[in-house]
Amino acid sequence: MNENQTMDVECTESETETESLADRAKIVSPGKLVVKRFFRSKLSIVGLVMLLALVLFSFVGPLFSPYGETTNAGAYKMVTSTIPHEMVVTELDENGNEIQVKYSFLEVSEEYPVYSKTKPSAKNWLGTDQYGYDVLTRLMYGGRISLTLSFIVIFAEIILGTVMGSISGYFGGWVDQIIMRIVDIFNCLPGLPIMLLAASLLDGWGIKPSQKIYFLMLIMTIFGWSGVARLVRGQILALREQEFMIAAEATGLSVRHKIFKHLVPNVMPQLIVQATLGLGGIILSEATLSWMGLGVPFPYAAWGTMINATSGAGGRDILQNYPNLWVPAGICIVMAVLAFNFVGDGLRDAFDPKMKR
Amino acid sequence: MLKYIIKRLMLSVLILFGVSLIIYVLVRIQPGENFVRSKYAMQLAQDNTGEIEKQVQAMEATYGLDVTPIAGYWRWLGNVLQGDWGNSFIFSVDSGKKELYYTYTDAGGQTQTVQYYDESEVPEGATTFEKPIATSSVIYIIYSKSGISFLISLIATIFEFLIAIPLGVISATKQYGVLDYTVTVIAMMGISLPTFFLGALMLKFFSIELGWFPYAGLTDPNSGLPTFVDNLWHLVLPLTTLVILSIGGLMRYTRTNMLEVLNADYIRTARAKGLSEHAVIYKHAFRNSLIPIVTMLAGILPSLFGGAMITETVFSIDGIGKAAYKAVTQRDIPFIMAYNMFLSALTVIGTLCSDLMYAVVDPRVKIGD
Numbered sequence: 128m129n130e131n132q133t134m135d136v137e138c139t140e141s142e143t144e145t146e147s148l149a150d151r152a153k154i155v156s157p158g159k160l161v162v163k164r165f166f167r168s169k170l171s172i173v174g175l176v177m178l179l180a181l182v183l184f185s186f187v188g189p190l191f192s193p194y195g196e197t198t199n200a201g202a203y204k205m206v207t208s209t210i211p212h213e214m215v216v217t218e219l220d221e222n223g224n225e226i227q228v229k230y231s232f233l234e235v236s237e238e239y240p241v242y243s244k245t246k247p248s249a250k251n252w253l254g255t256d257q258y259g260y261d262v263l264t265r266l267m268y269g270g271r272i273s274l275t276l277s278f279i280v281i282f283a284e285i286i287l288g289t290v291m292g293s294i295s296g297y298f299g300g301w302v303d304q305i306i307m308r309i310v311d312i313f314n315c316l317p318g319l320p321i322m323l324l325a326a327s328l329l330d331g332w333g334i335k336p337s338q339k340i341y342f343l344m345l346i347m348t349i350f351g352w353s354g355v356a357r358l359v360r361g362q363i364l365a366l367r368e369q370e371f372m373i374a375a376e377a378t379g380l381s382v383r384h385k386i387f388k389h390l391v392p393n394v395m396p397q398l399i400v401q402a403t404l405g406l407g408g409i410i411l412s413e414a415t416l417s418w419m420g421l422g423v424p425f426p427y428a429a430w431g432t433m434i435n436a437t438s439g440a441g442g443r444d445i446l447q448n449y450p451n452l453w454v455p456a457g458i459c460i461v462m463a464v465l466a467f468n469f470v471g472d473g474l475r476d477a478f479d480p481k482m483k484r
Numbered sequence: 485m486l487k488y489i490i491k492r493l494m495l496s497v498l499i500l501f502g503v504s505l506i507i508y509v510l511v512r513i514q515p516g517e518n519f520v521r522s523k524y525a526m527q528l529a530q531d532n533t534g535e536i537e538k539q540v541q542a543m544e545a546t547y548g549l550d551v552t553p554i555a556g557y558w559r560w561l562g563n564v565l566q567g568d569w570g571n572s573f574i575f576s577v578d579s580g581k582k583e584l585y586y587t588y589t590d591a592g593g594q595t596q597t598v599q600y601y602d603e604s605e606v607p608e609g610a611t612t613f614e615k616p617i618a619t620s621s622v623i624y625i626i627y628s629k630s631g632i633s634f635l636i637s638l639i640a641t642i643f644e645f646l647i648a649i650p651l652g653v654i655s656a657t658k659q660y661g662v663l664d665y666t667v668t669v670i671a672m673m674g675i676s677l678p679t680f681f682l683g684a685l686m687l688k689f690f691s692i693e694l695g696w697f698p699y700a701g702l703t704d705p706n707s708g709l710p711t712f713v714d715n716l717w718h719l720v721l722p723l724t725t726l727v728i729l730s731i732g733g734l735m736r737y738t739r740t741n742m743l744e745v746l747n748a749d750y751i752r753t754a755r756a757k758g759l760s761e762h763a764v765i766y767k768h769a770f771r772n773s774l775i776p777i778v779t780m781l782a783g784i785l786p787s788l789f790g791g792a793m794i795t796e797t798v799f800s801i802d803g804i805g806k807a808a809y810k811a812v813t814q815r816d817i818p819f820i821m822a823y824n825m826f827l828s829a830l831t832v833i834g835t836l837c838s839d840l841m842y843a844v845v846d847p848r849v850k851i852g853d
Contacts, residue, residue, distance in 0.1 A: 170668070308495070312502035317786070317827040319793055320820070323812045324510045331514040411678055415794065418680045419809075437684045438798070446684060447692050457681035464676035472672075 164477040171473020177466035181459070185270030194251075194261040196268045197426045203240035203259060210234045247451050254451040256436065258426075265428035266455055272429050273463060276344055277409040281402045283348040288355025289398065293386050295356065296363030307360070313353035321350055322412060326421035336424040343422065347409060358401055362394045396478035403471035407464035414460050430456040489840070496832040503828045504821065505557060511817050512553035520544055523573065546570075547817060560821065570818030571620035575807060577628050579619035586610040622822040626804060633791035633803035636719060640726035641784060648731040649777070652738025656746065657765055667735065674732035682728060683798035686721045697721050700800035722799045726792060737780065741773040748772075778845050782837035786830040 155163070165171050189196075214230045242259025245251065253262035295306035325346045334342055366372065367390065375389050416422040417431025425432070433456035437446040445452050520543045521528070527536045541550065547570065548556030563570060587597045588610040600606055619625075655667040691699045698718050745751065746769055754768045791805030800806070804823070811819040843849045 170665070308498060308502070311495070311499050312506070315499050315503050315828045315831050316506065317790070317824050317831070320808060320812055320824055320827070321507070321510070323809070324507070324820070327813065328510065328514055407676060411676075414678050415680070418678070418794075431678070431680075434678075434681055434684060443692075446688055450688065453681075453684065457678065457685070460678050460681065461673065461676045465672055468672050468676060 161474075161477045165473050168473045168476060170469045171477075174466045174469025174473065177462055178470060181270060181463055181466065182274065185267050185274055188267040189264065189271075192261070192264040192267065194264045196265060196428055197260060198264070199240070199242060199259040203242045205238040206241050207238050208236045210236075244445070244449050244452065246449070253455055254449070256433075256452050257445075260428075262433075262452060262455065265433065266430070266459055268428040269430040269433065269456065270459060270463075272340065272423050272427065273410050273413055273460075276340060276347075276413055277406045280344050280347045280351065280409050281405050283344070284352045284355055284405065285398055285402055287348065288352040289359050289391060289394070291352070292356035292359025293363050293391055293394075296360035297367060297382070297386050297390065303360075306356070310353040310356050313350065314357070316350065318350070318412075319415070322346065322416060323419065323421065325350070326416050330421070336427060340423050343413070343416070347412060351405075351409070354405075355398070355401060358397060359391075359394055362397060363390050366390050366393050396474075400471055400475040400478060403467055403474055407467035407471070410460065410463050410467070430460050485843075489836070492836050492839075496829075496836065499832060500825065500828055504561070504825055507824045508557045508560060508817075508821060509553050511815060511820055512556060514815060520547065520549060520573065549817075564825075569622045569822045572622050572625055572811070572819040573620075573816040574811065574814055575625045575816070575819065576618045576620040577625055579617045579621075579624060581617045582614040583617055584612065584614050586612040622818045625807070625819065626822060626826060629802065629807050630789055630791065630804040632801065633796065633805055634789055636722060636726065636801070636803065637788045637792065639719075640723050640730065641788065643723070643727045644730045644734055647727065648734035649738050651731070652735040653742055653765070653770060653773070655735070656739045656742035659743065668739075671732035671735045674728050674730075675736075677729060679725065679729060679792075679794040680798055682725050683722075683795060686725055687798070690721060719801075722792075722795050722801060725795055725799075734777075734780075738773065738777060741776050742769060745769045745773045775842075775846050779838045779841040782841045783834045785834035785837070786827050789830055790827045 211231070211233055214232075216228050216230060217225055218228050220226050240259075242255070242257070244257050245254045247254045251261050251263065253266070255261055256265070291306055291310070295303045295310075326343065329339055329342050329346075372385070372389065375385050380389070413422060413429070414431035414434075417429040418435045420432070420435060422431055423429045434453045436442065437453050520540055524536060524540050528540065531537060544550040548559035551559070560570075583599060584601065585597050585599050586606045587595055588607060590596050600612075606612060651667050651671070655664040658664050687699065690697050697720050746765075751764060751769055754764045759768075789804075791803045791808065793805035793809050795801075796803045796805040797809050807819070808823050810816075811823065
């Protein structure tokens with residue numbers, strides 16, 4: 128084995144000696160060029176590092192946390208509740224007359240813990256929320272929800288949008304007309320109100336809390352694919368007139384082959400950029416829905432829900448005195464969206480053939 | 485051109501039809517008691533004459549709640565085509581009109597109240613008074629609530645343009661410089677902030693910690709300021725929030741366009757002529773980079789009139805956005821329909837306007853029929 132390797136090296140060395148200077152020039156594939164250009168931008172590296180940190184924090188972090196998503200970890204007081212009772216009983220006195228006797232007594236419950244919000248401490252680095260849950264741990268689980276949801280939604284949107292857009296662009300005519308009018312309708316739907324209406328349907332239908340995330344993904348996909356379809360259609364309209372498509376036509380390839388092997392790969396760069404930039408938008412929508420109480424429900428953690436603690440009853444107290452309960456969640460959202468935007472921007476510049484740098 | 489506009493308008497009708505159908509079905513397929521029935525639940529329970537039941541049924545029939553969603557949609561569409569958008573279930577506002585009454589003492593010494601429509605009907609010596617008429621007409625509610633939202637959006641948009649465009653131009657001319665990176669990072673952070681988080685931060689620092697600005701609402705009777713100044717003072721935080729959130733997008737748009745223009749041949753020509761860098765950038769490049777921005781201006785129509793749902797909710801401003809949020813959570817069908825159709829119509833018109841603007845601003849663009 129070792130001998131073989133040394134042999135090889137010797138061989139190549141002797142070969143390079145005889146090679147001309149031109150042959151030694153490094154050949155860089157377009158893919159490598161994109162990677163090189165991507166890493167030249169400082170912002171895209173920052174974005175990538177932030178993204179990596181968030182993924183590690185959300186998916187690996189919980190393994191190192193001593194608490195679970197719904198472990199009561201905070202400070203608590205043991206309290207008992209007392210319920211006063213009164214009873215009127217008819218009894219016989221010593222003379223044998225019936226008299227009414229009133230008994231008063233207190234029913235005392237067993238001791239149970241009542242949790243309270245706490246400030247950061249050595250035990251809970253970011254304190255605990257009003258249910259006694261560890262905020263840091265819940266941030267990690269919230270990250271799992273946001274990141275998983277956004278990746279799956281963008282994947283589904285890209286697939287649906289690409290299929291619709293490429294069919295529309297390739298066939299043209301009435302197929303194009305119908306698909307594009309549907310896209311127009313979905314584009315015209317006011318985003319936030321529609322999301323609210325659709326998400327509140329889930330509550331009405333009594334979807335289980337543990338399954339709600341799948342339905343949220345479905346809703347976000349349904350109302351989000353139209354942009355991708357429009358992008359793909361536009362690109363394919365231009366691509367199908369090019370010579371390589373005439374060649375594909377001449378070779379007698381099937382329509383499916385032509386669309387998905389020859390046209391769609393050419394739209395890939397734009398799709399990847401659109402997807403990366405779209406991820407940030409989806410994280411924001413998910414957080415907004417959670418903030419309105421329509422996202423992944425309690426007891427599951429979500430970043431938006433954590434910020435929602437600042438509104439409603441007792442919200443002012445949390446806003447004023449317990450920034451540790453909501454500011455970290457907001458920072459996580461900003462970091463995630465920012466990271467996707469940085470990476471997306473870097474990718475766009477890297478894929479752009481006009482970019483010289 | 486005219487043919488093109490007519491074609492687009494006809495397509496718009498089709499789009500609005502689809503949009504309204506989707507929204508109506510979404511509102512209606514929510515299971516459970518409809519809003520009318522749950523609103524009158526108490527009266528229905530105590531009712532033994534069947535009168536209330538009849539009233540409720542009549543209301544349900546008016547709103548198409550007694551039939552399937554699709555049939556209800558046709559009824560809604562029929563009403564709308566006749567100009568009747570219906571009455572909101574939950575909102576009612578002062579219509580500005582008044583009912584006029586006069587009271588007089590009759591022969592028996594009883595005080596009588598009579599409604600009148602003309603001054604001449606009032607007998608001498610009678611005291612008159614007026615009652616404001618409340619209205620629940622959704623059109624009127626949207627009209628009365630969108631005023632404040634429009635004002636906020638308008639001011640925010642003006643600030644947005646004033647700040648974002650110069651920043652975009654500067655960052656394009658200094659591409660990859662320190663300034664460019666700083667502006668880009670700040671702009672990106674603005675885009676990445678969730679509205680409710682920025683709102684909460686604003687409230688925390690400028691209202692609670694520093695006490696500079698009020699916590700919620702639009703007026704404070706104890707402030708002792710003139711109403712207009714008081715309102716403006718209340719609007720500082722929401723406006724700042726909106727501006728911070730929106731400048732990022734416009735700034736980057738300006739930067740991209742400016743960069744594209746700066747790479748054009750005529751800029752090289754201008755430089756070759758020996759023009760000063762200032763003249764090249766602000767006379768030759770900047771004007772041309774405005775073309776896409778002007779067309780974008782027509783596209784902001786929906787955001788100008790539609791209100792900011794989350795900002796208004798966070799800062800408790802009684803505008804159209806907050807009303808829409810409340811309506812959605814309480815399933816106020818007539819209001820949701822009217823509001824969303826209003827937004828969609830604005831979107832359709834905005835898109836059409838920005839397409840037309842393209843041809844107006846840039847003579848190279850020809851609109852095909």
